[in-house]
Amino acid sequence: MSANSTPVPLLTPYKMGRFELSHRVVMPPMTRNRSYNNTPQPHAIEYYAQRATNGGFLISESASASDISQGGPNMPGIWTEEQKEAWKPIVDSVHQKGGIFFCQIWHPGRIPHSGLDNFLLFWRAVPDDKEYIMPTPQQLRANEVPHIIEDFRIAARNAIKAGFDGVEINSSNGFIIDQFLNDQANDRTDEYGGSIENRCRLALEIIEAVVKEIGADKVGIKLSLFSELHGEKDSNLEPLATYLAKELTKLGILYLHAVEPREAPRCLESIRMAFEGTLISSGGYDKTEGDEAIAENYADLISFGRLFLANPDLPNRFEVNAPLNKHDRSTFYMTDPVVGYTDYPSLQVAC
DSSP: OOTTSOOOGGGSOEEETTEEESOSEEEOOOOOOOOGGGOOOTHHHHHHHHTOOTTOEEEOOOEESSTTOOSSTTSOBOSSHHHHHHHHHHHHHHHHTTOEEEEEEEOOTTOOOTTOSOOOOOSOSSOOOOSSOOOOOOOOOGGGHHHHHHHHHHHHHHHHHTTOSEEEEEEOTTSHHHHHHOTTTOOOOSTTSSSHHHHTHHHHHHHHHHHHHHOGGGEEEEEOTTSOBTTBOOTTHHHHHHHHHHHHHHHTOSEEEEEOOTTSTTOOHHHHHHOOSEEEEESSOOHHHHHHHHHTTSOSEEEOSHHHHHOTTHHHHHHHTOOOOOOOGGGTTOOOSSTTTTOSOOHHHHO
16 A cells, blocks of 8 residues: 555554454354354364454354254354364464454354254243244243353353354344343343343343453454344334443443444444444445445444355455455355355455
């Protein structure tokens, strides 16, 4: 870049806690359904290494916190020793490229894959409205909540032992924590339902337990408060977002990764004002929109899902304004170890 050229905001460095990022382009969690029997596979080494850059920030696909939190038969877990060991060479491949790598941890709550046998812990006795047929979930008893918190704590510990630089707690997209947050889904009458404080209790208890286990400087959270949860949004969004962001600030976590729904762009102002850590925005951005969001200090980092999936060298393409590969949605969730996974060409191959 010449001395007279204007820096591209997405490609400017950023210090996220103790991590020195060389650019602001984040690879977010993306389920790929290629972890057979819930165990990460060797082909994931190439997949993540392809997308790693020196000083770049990557977040893994969601890893289940326990054997009762499996979202599908080919999604990875991080609750067993075998899974932890399987993650190690994948993490190493990212570190060898100079990347920073966090593990996203989740529990799906009432919407796991319909083929699971251990369909046990669910928070609300209301069927989900998915197209597939599934049993009516059982309401999660208050005395069972500590088991879920413990699952997250142990999973976070396992992630650090596997070599990850930190963890992201998945509190988005209608999964268990998101289900508690939304007053249109949470009809509990105990200490986990009703008021904003009560509905945020599970999220904050999980984050607090993980912070105590691995340190706040290694913890992020992903939220989708402004998205519909099975057709419904919380009835009092701004106070909910503000309260939760302030409480997360008190816990001192590293970052908050927030989803902007397509129908509500630039909706994160309340979170930006209330949260004092790094804010990552995710919302179907293109390069121009990402540059604008960074330049306007709307967010600190921008995550790109489909663009990063189809363009393993996305930051490099942004730097030289190169054409982008188009994603093939039909291959997103295939179990093939190559097709739609590691066969998207990098720039030097495409040109």
